[in-house]
Amino acid sequence: MKELLIxxxxxSWQSAIMIFIGLILIWLAIKKEYEPLxxxxxxxxxxxxxxxxSVVLEHEGTSGFLKxxxxxxITTELFPxxxxxxxxxxxxxxxxxxxxxxxFFGVAAQFGIFATIIVASxxxxxxxxxxxxxxxxxxxxxxxxxxxxxxxxxxxxxISVAAYSYMSLVPLIQPIVIRSMTTKKERRIRMAKxxxxxxxxxxxxxxxxxxxxxxxxxxxxxxxxxSLMFGNLLKESGVVERLSKTAQNELGSxxxxxxxxxxxxxMQAEKFLTISTLKILGLGLVxxxxxxxxxxLFAKFLNIFLKDKINPMIGAAGISAFPMSARVxxxxxxxxxxxxxxxxxAVSANVSGQLGSVIAGGLVLALVPILx
Amino acid sequence: MQDIIQFIKNESALVKxxxxxxxxxxxxFLVQLIFYLIIHAWISFxxxxxxxxx
Numbered sequence: 001m002k003e004l005l006i007x008x009x010x011x012s013w014q015s016a017i018m019i020f021i022g023l024i025l026i027w028l029a030i031k032k033e034y035e036p037l038x039x040x041x042x043x044x045x046x047x048x049x050x051x052x053x054s055v056v057l058e059h060e061g062t063s064g065f066l067k068x069x070x071x072x073x074i075t076t077e078l079f080p081x082x083x084x085x086x087x088x089x090x091x092x093x094x095x096x097x098x099x100x101x102x103x104f105f106g107v108a109a110q111f112g113i114f115a116t117i118i119v120a121s122x123x124x125x126x127x128x129x130x131x132x133x134x135x136x137x138x139x140x141x142x143x144x145x146x147x148x149x150x151x152x153x154x155x156x157x158x159i160s161v162a163a164y165s166y167m168s169l170v171p172l173i174q175p176i177v178i179r180s181m182t183t184k185k186e187r188r189i190r191m192a193k194x195x196x197x198x199x200x201x202x203x204x205x206x207x208x209x210x211x212x213x214x215x216x217x218x219x220x221x222x223x224x225x226x227s228l229m230f231g232n233l234l235k236e237s238g239v240v241e242r243l244s245k246t247a248q249n250e251l252g253s254x255x256x257x258x259x260x261x262x263x264x265x266x267m268q269a270e271k272f273l274t275i276s277t278l279k280i281l282g283l284g285l286v287x288x289x290x291x292x293x294x295x296x297l298f299a300k301f302l303n304i305f306l307k308d309k310i311n312p313m314i315g316a317a318g319i320s321a322f323p324m325s326a327r328v329x330x331x332x333x334x335x336x337x338x339x340x341x342x343x344x345x346a347v348s349a350n351v352s353g354q355l356g357s358v359i360a361g362g363l364v365l366a367l368v369p370i371l372x
Numbered sequence: 373m374q375d376i377i378q379f380i381k382n383e384s385a386l387v388k389x390x391x392x393x394x395x396x397x398x399x400x401f402l403v404q405l406i407f408y409l410i411i412h413a414w415i416s417f418x419x420x421x422x423x424x425x426x
Contacts, residue, residue, distance in 0.1 A: 100411040103404045110400060114393035121385040130385055131392070199418040202411065213406060217399070352404070359403050363396045371380055371388045 010052035014269035021272070022046030022264070025161070034168035038141065038260045042161060045264015057265060066265035069258055074156065074266075079259040080146040081227045086252030087142060088231020089244050093206060095348040096355070097198040102314070102345060104298070106352025109318030110360040111294025112137030116287040117364075123279055128152060131368045133280055136163045137287030138357035139170070140320040145259070146224055147361055151368065157266035158277040162284030170324040173285070174316055175332060177292040182312050186300075187336045189311040191345050200238075207233040210355070214362060220369070221362020228358055292316045295349075311342055317349040320357035326350040 025043030029036035048056045049066060056064040063071075073079035096103060117134030125133060132152035135144045136159060144163035148156045166173065178187070207229035214225045234244040295315030303309045317329045326346035333340040380391045 097411055097415065100408045100415075103408050103411075104401070107397070107400045107404050111397070114389070114396060117392060118386065118389040121389040125385070127385040127388045130389060196415055197419065197422070198415065202414045202418070205414070206407075206411070209410060210407065214403065217403060355407075356400060356404060360396065360400050363399055364392070367392055367396060370377060371391065 007052040012269065014273050015050040015052070018050040018267060018269045018272060019047050021267070022050070028165075028168075032168075035141075035164040037256050038160075038164045038263075039168075041257055041260025042164075042264040042267070045261040046267040047264075048261075049265045049268055054268065057268075066262060069262045070265055073255075073258055074145075074149055074153075074262055077146060077149050077223070079255055079262065080142045080149065081223055082251060082255040083142040083259060084146075084224060084227035085231040085234075086247050086255060088207070088228040088233075089235045089247035090252070091228070091232050091235070091351070091354060093232070093351055093355070094198050094203065095344065096351040097202060097206075098196050099194050099345060099348040102318075102348035103352040103355070105295050105315050105318030105349040106320075106354070106356030107318070107360075108298030108315060109291045109295035109349075109353055110138065110356050112287040112289070112291030112319075113357075113360050113364070115290040115294075116283055119286055120279075120283050123283070125276075125279075127372065128368060129155060131364050132159055133283050134287065135159075135361055135364060136166065136280075136284040137291050138320055138361050139163075139167055139288065139291060139325075140354070140357040140361070141167065143224065143320075143357055143361035145263070147364060150365060153266075154271060155276065155280060157263060157272055158280040159284075160263045161267075162281050165281075166284045166288045167321045167324070170288070170319070170321045171328050173288050174292050174325060174328045177289055178296065178313055178316050178329075178332060181293060181296045184336060186312050187332060188340060189309050190337070190340050191311055191314070191342060192308065193341075193344055195344075200236075203236040204233070204238075207236065214359065218359075218362045218366040220366035221359070224362050224365065225358055288319070291319045295319065311340075311345075314342060314345050314349050317346040318353045318356065319350070320353040322350050322354055323347065325353070 022043045025039045028034040029040035056066040113134045116137050117130045120130035120133040128151040132148040135147040141163050148159040211226050211229045215222050231247050295318040296312045299310045299312040299315035313329045317325045319325050329346040330343040333342040
């Protein structure tokens with residue numbers, strides 16, 4: 001009889017809370033469509049791992065399938081790398097090439113990463129963990145997962161959930177920050193559209209050049225940037241359409257599925273239900289606020305010197321959350337002035353943010369070990 | 373530089389974080405600046421040679 005009730009006896013209230021959190025993630029994915037590709041598998045993985053005895057992880061000395069996936073894909077850093085190849089194959093840098101000046105917003109909006117690392121240090125996290133938490137501000141899920149895998153494996157669950165949750169909350173977070181930091185007059189600034197011809201040779205050469213340059217400046221970042229740029233080269237070369245499509249679809253989908261459910265497996269009650277998790281979730285929000293603020297302030301700073309003013313909202317689009325951030329800026333611009341079309345500039349800054357976040361992530365990977 | 377890094381290594385996480393920010397943001401700007409110059413030069417060269425052909 002006791003053996004029949006083993007599932008009930010091994011169940012704790014902490015596991016019940018975690019299953020509830022898993023259900024919330026699934027609800028957010030299905031009902032609110034908040035990053036469903038990741039939050040749904042993470043939510044289900046959370047449920048699986050918190051069921052009595054956690055046999056999906058280990059049972060009677062034998063590894064369960066989620067532990068096998070964790071060791072094969074997360075410990076080895078393979079899953080985030082494969083995701084980067086897929087993301088690279090989906091990336092289109094053309095808007096950035098058309099207005100390369102927007103590249104600098106892709107840097108300014110990474111301010112949140114470093115500001116959050118400082119705040120996390122103030123809250124008592126060690127330097128490595130603080131750096132991983134700060135990377136939530138990259139607004140780039142795979143980068144956050146990759147850095148957390150390197151520096152803070154124990155916090156992989158909360159960091160990933162925070163990264164993807166806040167990315168999906170960009171349409172709620174950014175307008176509040178933008179409104180609080182800009183005047184109506186500034187939000188109404190119109191910008192001239194610059195439409196340059198982009199040679200195909202640049203689109204093909206760019207991923208190779210980026211890999212070479214970052215490889216010399218920050219060799220530690222090569223797996224990150226190299227895989228992203230490899231995916232992009234597959235797409236832009238135009239001669240391996242089958243591989244490009246496979247990277248975008250099959251590879252991206254399979255890896256996302258496995259990555260999501262494996263991250264869910266890190267969300268065991270004893271690891272997740274801690275004060276640190278709450279701090280990480282709070283710091284994730286701080287990171288996104290600082291990112292947006294950094295971009296806006298940089299645009300305002302440039303406006304001191306420029307004759308043709310930049311709409312400061314463009315700065316906010318410099319984060320990596322593509323295309324949500326660009327959409328937010330365009331919507332806010334139209335709300336203020338129905339004839340103000342900033343979408344081209346916003347997309348350009350947004351794409352630059354994708355590149356900027358990977359560079360910043362790569363630099364964190366390269367510099368943190370030097371300072372330890 | 374080696375001395376500074378050695379000094380920072382013995383400091384708290386907060387000092388390390390501040391140092392990271394001071395170092396990493398300018399480097400990120402510099403890297404993007406290099407990319408910017410390459411893109412700018414590439415497009416200018418392309419448009420010039422296209423103009424000549426035209």
